[in-house]
Amino acid sequence: MVATDDFADLLAANDTYATDFEYGGFDGVARAGVAIVTCMDSRIDPLGMVGLKPGDAKIFRNPGGRVTPQALEALVMGAHLLNVQRVLVIPHTRCAVASNSEAEIRAKVTASAGVDASWQPFHVVEDQVRALAEDVSKVRSHPLIPDTVKVGGFIYDVDSGRLTQHV
Amino acid sequence: MVATDDFADLLAANDTYATDFEYGGFDGVARAGVAIVTCMDSRIDPLGMVGLKPGDAKIFRNPGGRVTPQALEALVMGAHLLNVQRVLVIPHTRCAVASNSEAEIRAKVTASAGVDASWQPFHVVEDQVRALAEDVSKVRSHPLIPDTVKVGGFIYDVDSGRLTQHV
Numbered sequence: 001m002v003a004t005d006d007f008a009d010l011l012a013a014n015d016t017y018a019t020d021f022e023y024g025g026f027d028g029v030a031r032a033g034v035a036i037v038t039c040m041d042s043r044i045d046p047l048g049m050v051g052l053k054p055g056d057a058k059i060f061r062n063p064g065g066r067v068t069p070q071a072l073e074a075l076v077m078g079a080h081l082l083n084v085q086r087v088l089v090i091p092h093t094r095c096a097v098a099s100n101s102e103a104e105i106r107a108k109v110t111a112s113a114g115v116d117a118s119w120q121p122f123h124v125v126e127d128q129v130r131a132l133a134e135d136v137s138k139v140r141s142h143p144l145i146p147d148t149v150k151v152g153g154f155i156y157d158v159d160s161g162r163l164t165q166h167v
Numbered sequence: 168m169v170a171t172d173d174f175a176d177l178l179a180a181n182d183t184y185a186t187d188f189e190y191g192g193f194d195g196v197a198r199a200g201v202a203i204v205t206c207m208d209s210r211i212d213p214l215g216m217v218g219l220k221p222g223d224a225k226i227f228r229n230p231g232g233r234v235t236p237q238a239l240e241a242l243v244m245g246a247h248l249l250n251v252q253r254v255l256v257i258p259h260t261r262c263a264v265a266s267n268s269e270a271e272i273r274a275k276v277t278a279s280a281g282v283d284a285s286w287q288p289f290h291v292v293e294d295q296v297r298a299l300a301e302d303v304s305k306v307r308s309h310p311l312i313p314d315t316v317k318v319g320g321f322i323y324d325v326d327s328g329r330l331t332q333h334v
Contacts, residue, residue: 002332006253006317010201013218014330021328023210027327028263030209034177040228040241042249043222047212050178054212061228063241070237072231074207076287077272080279081263082209086173096195096248096295105244114312120243120311138206140227140234144280144287150173158195161188163181165169 001057008052014079022130023054033085039065039092043158058082064098064125065091067135076144085149089135091128098125129166136167190221199223202245204230206259223307225249231265231292232258232300243311252316256297256302257330259323265292286324296333303334
């Protein structure tokens with residue numbers, strides 16, 4: 001066990017959360033049968049935006065909300081071990097990795113870090129709608145994800161809170 | 168634009184969410200300066216468990232809450248472009264990838280899928296506390312993550328809602 005002052009405020013908030021905790025004893029299945037692949041963006045509330053609550057859904061998040069090999073791995077486990085029957089892939093408007101080039105992000109990081117960041121990849125998205133279609137296809141065509149699993153591709157508008165289905 | 172009945176209930180809930188939406192116009196920075204790396208598990212409410220709200224934190228999630236190369240990439244962007252000053256790495260108790268062997272998960276998926284899943288990796292965690300220490304070291308030692316960024320490793324108890332700092 002370790003305690004530092006660096007996280008004291010967050011741990012104090014957690015103490016309050018734990019005192020009123022109402023989700024104990026749940027197993028790890030998705031009670032609503034839902035998995036969501038979305039971006040790490042701070043503006044996204046993946047459960048709230050589709051009316052779900054803790055316990056209902058598996059949530060996989062990375063920069064851009066991309067269906068990476070690890071996302072597929074997660075969805076395979078979800079479909080076979082954790083009650084996932086529907087998958088929503090949800091990138092969003094005004095996403096940093098979809099509105100900057102790899103060179104622009106690398107230049108900004110290099111300037112901020114004060115050391116050359118040329119070696120660090122950032123996996124930018126050049127065409128968000130096309131990338132979403134490709135990502136949905138990766139899930140639908142995966143040989144270990146059953147055809148009974150429904151897969152949809154949506155874009156989340158961070159300014160309106162609204163989802164639009166694209167594929 | 169596409170509309171299918173497969174997601175009608177979730178889109179109806181989103182319509183309600185968008186109607187009362189209160190986070191429009193935010194940019195993508197972490198307002199509270201926090202990034203969280205945690206598991207995709209359905210029992211985890213990453214913001215709620217530390218008293219944060221949408222807009223406050225970048226949230227990266229994968230099976231096990233592991234610091235993968237993509238997690239590091241996300242944290243580099245977070246530290247330099249998105250106001251991340253503190254990073255919490257948070258695996259949890261009763262995690263499927265930390266309580267089954269690779270062979271066990273593969274056997275379960277194979278049995279459920281009805282086809283041989285031997286080719287699919289699952290990246291199980293053999294020693295969760297040791298893996299957490301290694302993951303925190305990966306963030307702390309990364310040449311593009313400033314030493315001013317505070318990094319902590321915690322385990323979340325899914326039955327009590329409580330975080331314990333380990334490193």
